[in-house]
Amino acid sequence: MPSIDIRHAHSLPHAQARKAVQEVADKLADRFGVACDWDGDTLKFARSGVDGKIDLAPKSLRVTANLGFLMAAFKGPIEAEIRRVLDERFS
Incomplete structure (x- = not known):
């Protein structure tokens, strides 16, 4: 099964980082129709054909x-969009 595994460094305080992750999840939801739920400091997302976490x-x-x-x-476009949004929110 094709998978995505992206690691991204950041220097934000926890609350700002969590807000930025939520913004990334909101983008994923808008663009790809995924549902998202927090479990501690892990944001899980899923839709038919995709399941993952941040x-x-x-x-x-x-x-x-x-x-x-x-x-x-769609692995390439999905991965590119995730990286773009991470760069935008965490750089």
């Missing part, structure tokens, strides 16, 4: 996602 740590975050057969064709 783990928030003090100096970094990690986005992991598993893509189903049909969504695998």
